Amino acid sequence: MPPRSNPTARQQRLGVELRKLREAAGMSTEQAAAVLATNRTVITNTEAGRHGISPERVRRLACNYDCTDSALVEALVRMASDRTVGWWEEYRGILPPTFLDIAELEWFARRLRMSTMTHIPGPFQTEAYARALFAAAIPELPPEEFDTRVAHRVQRRQVLDRVDPPSYVAIIHEAALRIEVGGRKALRDQLWNILELSERDTVTIQVIPFSAGAFPGSGQTILYAAADVPSLDVVQLDRAIVAEFLHVEAQLRKFALQLDQMERVALSPEETRSLIHSIAREL
Known part of the structure; x- marks a missing residue:
């Protein structure tokens, strides 16, 4: 071969x-x-x-x-x-490999846990929200690549919509719910979208309120993808230039503990929905 x-x-x-x-x-x-x-x-x-x-x-x-x-x-x-040809393959050779690797990682995971401090997790983003994020890139993206990145970001939603989605726990800091990415209307629509997704059995959303103060992992965006066996788990971290993928046991244990601590300081799913409702109504 x-x-x-x-x-x-x-x-x-x-x-x-x-x-x-x-x-x-x-x-x-x-x-x-x-x-x-x-x-x-x-x-x-x-x-x-x-x-x-x-x-x-x-x-x-x-x-x-x-x-x-x-x-x-x-x-x-x-x-x-596995001979699956995922939807992300249509972007191979067009977008940086990291974009495809993250989508592939999400698709094959059994369980997903993510923490994010300043933006909504990728699979939860509306098109308007994603467009506003990519519009803020420096240097400015060429029009064709801009549209391609937005299309890819929106398609990551497929991991939530498929017949057998993985369980997804999203831990979102309150700051991400209040930063007006794309303006008030875009953020309001984004918050309503999160509320709708939070009603699904496979989706759990918890917000870390400003009152929680400092906590482990507060400076990072963490995606923990659990595989069929623990030794195949992967952690993906956002870096300044490219994403970093970790699968050494000590690193997996460290970030799993950080996510555990974040869940403990976060609001319950019910309290989270109440807070998101309140923020959306203010917009």
């Missing part, structure tokens, strides 16, 4: 996990290649996510790597078997 010129985030993660299993077993790429009766370049390209691997080969490698975590092996097999 020839190398992929545009590896997906999921393919790259599968490669990372296979490399971790190989290194834990103390095997070289040449030894792994011998298991598959191939050459080391195939192993290197697979671990880099540059091309796919069959489910059967995943099982064979896991067995020879002495991996006894059957849940992890089955999760990796599912990753290798």
Whole structure:
């Protein structure tokens, strides 16, 4: 199979996990290649996510790597078997890869938890709200890229609207509910949209009020995507230039604890809806 010129985030993660299993077993790429009766370049390209691997080969490698975590092996097999072409693929080569990686991460997660301090979470944004955010970019986006970014942002809503959506807990600071992104009407419409989404069984929205003061993680936007098995969980952080994706156990534990603390200081879902109603009526 020839190398992929545009590896997906999921393919790259599968490669990372296979490399971790190989290194834990103390095997070289040449030894792994011998298991598959191939050459080391195939192993290197697979671990880099540059091309796919069959489910059967995943099982064979896991067995020879002495991996006894059957849940992890089955999760990796599912990753290798999945041939989903997500809606985000239409933007490949057009938008920065990070945009696609975030959408893909959201789509394949079992559970999502997000905290944000100054803006509404991406999948919850209305078109008017998203347009106002991208209009504030420096340098100014070219018209075509501006429209493409807005379209991609709005389509992230699909993860909430599909037949089997993941559970989504959104922890939003009160500041994000009051900053008039796009003006009073755009913000009012955005707040009503959040209220509507909060009525869904799979969506939980909690607001951290100004009165909560300081709390762990207050300076970051955090997206925690829980996978089939905990070792495949991913945390995505917004950075100044590109998003950062973390999957080391200590980092996962740290950000899970931060989100736990945020939920404790946040208003209950019922109190949250009451506050959002109040803010919307003021606009």
